[in-house]
Amino acid sequence: MTKMHADEADVSADLVRRLVRGQFPEWVELPVERLASGGTVNAVFRLGDALTVRLPLTRSGVKQLEWERRWLPLLAPALPVAIPTVVARGEPGEGYPWVWSVHRWIEGENPVEGVLAEADGLARDLGAFVRAMWGLRVEDGPRAYRGAPLETVDAYTREAIEELRRTDEPFDADAATAAWEESLAAPAWAGAPRWVHSDLMPSNLLVAGGRLAAVLDFPTAGVGDPACDLIPAWNLLTASSRDTFMESVGADDATWLRGRGWALSMAVIQLPYYRATNPVISTNARYVIAQVV
Incomplete structure (x- = not known):
């Protein structure tokens, strides 16, 4: 391997x-x-x-x-x-x-980005999970891995975009940069820090009968800006079920934009690093970029 x-x-x-x-x-x-x-x-x-x-x-x-x-x-x-x-x-x-x-062991299977039997139902399930995370009343939580302001990964994201520009990937670096800058310009989170999972990738989800059965891999979780938990909108869901997820979560427009920024940042950083070693991650990164850009 x-x-x-x-x-x-x-x-x-x-x-x-x-x-x-x-x-x-x-x-x-x-x-x-x-x-x-x-x-x-x-x-x-x-x-x-x-x-x-x-x-x-x-x-x-x-x-x-x-x-x-x-x-x-x-x-x-x-x-x-x-x-x-x-x-x-x-x-x-x-x-x-x-x-x-x-x-x-938890029964279930990982969902595949864009190929969902119960897309709207899964979107509502994900929304319910995210709301439950945001509403946790567990004291003294650690800082979430992606709970900081989006600007903290600005340099890494721009470097990754430029790295991808130099590869043979079918990648529109200018469009990615424009989308990134739009998310960066969104107002910062001004509320109290909330609990977030911060790594809701398809490989960290289990579904059964098309509906959410379990969420895995919590060590990235902690408190911070809730925007990072919106990444399934672009790394898993389709355009129509994305709207269902947005309605279920109830996030404001600024949080939604920051969430899109996190999804894009993760994807452009992951793709050059994993494209030769992890086809699951690299395929998902390409899906995210296509959905955002």
Whole structure:
């Protein structure tokens, strides 16, 4: 498997079997299967029918495990769909250098951008989830990964646009820059910081029967500008269901524009970095750019 990061650890189903055998012998007979994923932080393996093993791919992913252990039990009761449950924590071993985690399995499948069986229903479900996140009353939340003003990623976004201009991607850099500057010009968030997930990519969502069943990967969550949780409008939904999502969320025009800016920024930064190593992420980035530009 092609590595996405220069400092990425070597992981495999055999490594997971050895780690489980040494630390959780009660699960030693369970089959292990690596799951196809667009994730960039963890490798995920199914362990039997009811569990998953998550191994951080780089050292920077380790701190997310501690985040999950602290915050997930506090957030879960207030959210309208399932979120991950940490079952156990593994220790370094068998040549693997970091701690790792075991989660409960959640049934569902990742939605595919623009190909949605129940687009309006899913849009309403996403709106309900986002409203629930924004309404959380969990005290002392950490700063969200994308909770800062949009201008904090201005330089990175412009650099990525120029990098894409120099590639063979079918990409209108001038139109992307114009859309970015329109979002930058939107009034900043003036309200109290709100809880946000801040990484509502299709690979972090599970659907069943076309409707939202679960939301995954919460370590980016925290408090800040709520705009970043509007990114599914451009990274997943269609033009018509985007309107349904907007109505369901109830965001004002300025927050909507900043949300579009976050979606575009993420896409133009992800595409040059992952286009040769992560087809799920790079395909999604192209979808976002097409929807925005």
